[in-house]
Amino acid sequence: xxxxxxxxxxxxxxxxxxxxxVVLDAEASVKxxxxxxxxxxxxxxxxxxxxxxxxxxxxxxxxxxxxALLMVAQQSHKDGTGAVKLRQTLVVADLAHxxxxxxxxxAPLAGLGVEPPVIREDAEYRPGMLVG
Numbered sequence: 001x002x003x004x005x006x007x008x009x010x011x012x013x014x015x016x017x018x019x020x021x022v023v024l025d026a027e028a029s030v031k032x033x034x035x036x037x038x039x040x041x042x043x044x045x046x047x048x049x050x051x052x053x054x055x056x057x058x059x060x061x062x063x064x065x066x067x068a069l070l071m072v073a074q075q076s077h078k079d080g081t082g083a084v085k086l087r088q089t090l091v092v093a094d095l096a097h098x099x100x101x102x103x104x105x106x107a108p109l110a111g112l113g114v115e116p117p118v119i120r121e122d123a124e125y126r127p128g129m130l131v132g
Contacts, residue, residue: 001098003064008111009101013064020060021102022071024053024093053099055091060101067095 010017057071071091076084106116125131 001095001100003062003067003095005112006062006069006095006098006101007064009103009108010060010062011108011111013062016059016061016072018107019056019058019104022055022057022060022069022093022098023100023102024055024097025099026053026097054102055093057091062095069093069095069098 007013055071056073058074059072061070061072062068063070069092071093073089073091075087075089077087079085109116
């Protein structure tokens with residue numbers, strides 16, 4: 001992906017953006033489709049794993065002079081005592097391997113100077129719905 005385009009989407013060079021999904025042309029992430037389950041007293045059963053090029057991030061930052069994209073993800077889990085532990089992961093990716101950046105909101109369009117689309121919602125009437 002072009003560094004200038006990523007810079008506009010993320011809000012500038014060396015500035016942290018909000019959450020997004022970065023798609024790489026490599027299998028850089030290993031995910032489980034559900035939680036692992038361990039059956040007590042017997043054979044352990046684990047959820048299957050699959051590799052993906054999609055990296056979910058809580059924040060991303062462009063290092064334009066190094067042609068790199070920094071991605072940070074934070075996960076919380078409880079240990080055996082019930083205490084909440086935070087785990088932060090930093091991934092550094094080469095811009096040449098970034099295929100796409102996916103955002104949950106349309107705010108990055110403003111950085112490109114593009115107005116958000118007007119999406120027409122058709123009226124849907126269901127049985128029992130009051131209309132008037």
